Amino acid sequence: MDIRPAATLVLTRDTENGIEVLLLQRTWEAIFLPGYYVFPGGAVNEQESEAQRHVVGVEDADISQTMSLDAGGADFMLAAVRECFEEAGVLLAQDANGKLVGADHPVHGERQALFRDEVSLAQLCAKHGLVVPLDRLAYLSHWVTPPGPPRRFDTRFFVAVAPEGQVAGHDGQETIDHVWMSPAQALEEHRAGQRLLGLPTIRTLRVLCDFSSTAELMRYAHANPPEAFPTDPWPALRKGKPVMLEPNAPAYDEAVKLDPEGEGTTRAEIVPGEPVEVAAGVVRLTAPNPGMMTGPGTNTYILGFERLTVIDPGPAHEAHIEKILEVTGGVVDQVLVTHTHMDHSPAVSLLKQRTGCRVFGWPAPEGAGQDQSFKADDEPEHGDLIVSEAGILQVIHTPGHASNHLCFLLKDQELLFSGDHIMQGSTVVINPPDGDMKAYVESLYDLLDEPIRFIAPAHGFLMGQPEAVIDYLITHRLSREHKIFRALEALAPVSLKDLTAKAYDDVPAAIHGLAARSALAHLLKLEAEHRAALSDDLWHTIRPD
Numbered sequence: 001m002d003i004r005p006a007a008t009l010v011l012t013r014d015t016e017n018g019i020e021v022l023l024l025q026r027t028w029e030a031i032f033l034p035g036y037y038v039f040p041g042g043a044v045n046e047q048e049s050e051a052q053r054h055v056v057g058v059e060d061a062d063i064s065q066t067m068s069l070d071a072g073g074a075d076f077m078l079a080a081v082r083e084c085f086e087e088a089g090v091l092l093a094q095d096a097n098g099k100l101v102g103a104d105h106p107v108h109g110e111r112q113a114l115f116r117d118e119v120s121l122a123q124l125c126a127k128h129g130l131v132v133p134l135d136r137l138a139y140l141s142h143w144v145t146p147p148g149p150p151r152r153f154d155t156r157f158f159v160a161v162a163p164e165g166q167v168a169g170h171d172g173q174e175t176i177d178h179v180w181m182s183p184a185q186a187l188e189e190h191r192a193g194q195r196l197l198g199l200p201t202i203r204t205l206r207v208l209c210d211f212s213s214t215a216e217l218m219r220y221a222h223a224n225p226p227e228a229f230p231t232d233p234w235p236a237l238r239k240g241k242p243v244m245l246e247p248n249a250p251a252y253d254e255a256v257k258l259d260p261e262g263e264g265t266t267r268a269e270i271v272p273g274e275p276v277e278v279a280a281g282v283v284r285l286t287a288p289n290p291g292m293m294t295g296p297g298t299n300t301y302i303l304g305f306e307r308l309t310v311i312d313p314g315p316a317h318e319a320h321i322e323k324i325l326e327v328t329g330g331v332v333d334q335v336l337v338t339h340t341h342m343d344h345s346p347a348v349s350l351l352k353q354r355t356g357c358r359v360f361g362w363p364a365p366e367g368a369g370q371d372q373s374f375k376a377d378d379e380p381e382h383g384d385l386i387v388s389e390a391g392i393l394q395v396i397h398t399p400g401h402a403s404n405h406l407c408f409l410l411k412d413q414e415l416l417f418s419g420d421h422i423m424q425g426s427t428v429v430i431n432p433p434d435g436d437m438k439a440y441v442e443s444l445y446d447l448l449d450e451p452i453r454f455i456a457p458a459h460g461f462l463m464g465q466p467e468a469v470i471d472y473l474i475t476h477r478l479s480r481e482h483k484i485f486r487a488l489e490a491l492a493p494v495s496l497k498d499l500t501a502k503a504y505d506d507v508p509a510a511i512h513g514l515a516a517r518s519a520l521a522h523l524l525k526l527e528a529e530h531r532a533a534l535s536d537d538l539w540h541t542i543r544p545d
Contacts, residue, residue, distance in 0.1 A: 006153040007080035008041030011162045012214045025177035036196040040084040047120045048075035054125035057135030066225045076156045077134045086115045089169045093130040102165040138221030143200040159221050161214045183208040199471045235264030253464030270296040273323050281390030287314040295459040298343045304389030307333045311417050313347035337361030338419025339402040340371040362404035367434050400440020401428045414453035424460025430521040437521035438528050444474050481522045493538035
């Protein structure tokens with residue numbers, strides 16, 4: 001699938017309460033992100049280069065260098081300016097006197113012609129004697145749509161101050177609403193399930209929250225362009241043969257971290273029983289229990305050099321336990337358990353018998369699939385610190401998948417052992433009553449406050465760009481919740497079964513039984529937030545007073 005170049009313009013303005021930003025709501029009929037609030041933007045077209053003759057303030061060569069491109073950086077900026085005019089009615093352009101155009105300039109009468117491709121930005125500039133001051137834009141970020149959506153874009157984000165006097169307005173076709181609001185308010189409404197935001201929008205709003213004025217923001221953005229991150233295929237090995245990993249491939253981040261010179265020495269596959277050093281003093285050893293719920297198997301992590309710490313020894317599989325003993329030389333000081341599901345903790349008792357290790361974890365809650373045999377010597381509290389030879393581990397209580405779920409953050413290396421709270425390649429099962437969707441989303445938000453560089457999940461490879469990973473998970477859950485709430489509004493009062501059929505019409509009916517458990521978790525979250533209620537086995541909405 002082709003990845004199209006695209007550009008987005010983040011328009012800002014000053015108010016007595018601080019910075020506000022312009023957001024547009026995409027139509028519900030859109031193929032990509034229907035109903036989401038986004039910044040003005042779209043694909044770069046072939047006509048952008050024609051408008052470069054009408055550019056002032058900065059040259060293409062300088063822009064391209066800032067954006068780590070050989071050439072054509074100005075085309076991205078011009079696309080952002082054009083799309084902003086088409087979608088929001090705001091044009092960042094100057095007249096012959098060097099004055100930004102106002103609301104009464106005749107160029108505004110040609111917005112629809114530009115939208116319908118009847119005229120180009122270059123033609124508008126020539127007709128009205130306008131130039132585009134690209135020095136008024138600053139390069140803010142770079143995003144590539146991950147695999148999965150029907151359309152993928154390589155998008156550059158720019159920020160600019162909205163020209164005074166011009167009035168923004170949605171186009172009524174691709175966008176159906178617009179709003180100026182503070183970044184903090186937009187994020188809060190997203191968290192409350194009131195406004196759909198995509199991952200790049202969330203990350204951009206979070207950056208904007210740090211500034212109290214547009215002048216302060218623009219000075220920072222001009223002086224601190226985003227660092228280039230690896231986007232090229234990366235060499236690795238699979239079944240002993242060289243392969244090239246595309247960005248967003250499961251093993252990509254791990255390959256870049258472990259083989260920064262790109263020599264092709266890392267494995268692009270997880271082989272049970274094969275130890276892999278994933279960080280200084282940290283070895284991953286995967287149990288031979290692959291499956292639909294466990295992926296390539298449950299990862300056990302071994303920390304240290306002489307006195308070892310083991311995280312999640314896994315199922316009571318004799319061969320796996322023997323491999324742990326082989327790698328550690330039988331010297332296991334302590335075992336840490338993220339939670340007591342059957343693929344994580346049953347090996348603890350056998351390992352303790354063989355090594356006399358001290359066990360850290362929380363007791364198993366009631367319910368099927370829990371290891372009731374698990375016994376801990378210590379039940380660490382949230383925020384406690386545990387010493388290992390690889391460094392100090394911070395205990396983070398992360399309920400949601402399981403009420404007793406803990407993550408462990410290796411502080412010096414900023415490496416998070418996420419257990420099943422964050423998995424690679426699949427969403428986490430949230431199954432009430434022990435599974436709690438509200439607690440899950442809130443604990444994901446809590447992780448955003450922690451200094452994390454890499455995530456070491458219980459299933460899968462190391463994951464880089466942790467904020468992006470976490471924001472994606474939050475957005476995925478809240479997007480589904482929004483669809484459930486809209487179905488609830490349309491059908492209420494409604495049974496769980498009928499609601500699931502409507503809200504999960506995009507998944508095969510054969511798995512609607514499993515989907516119903518997730519739907520119930522979302523409904524219980526809405527109930528806890530006083531947005532839904534259950535009466536006589538039927539669900540209905542609750543409207544705020």
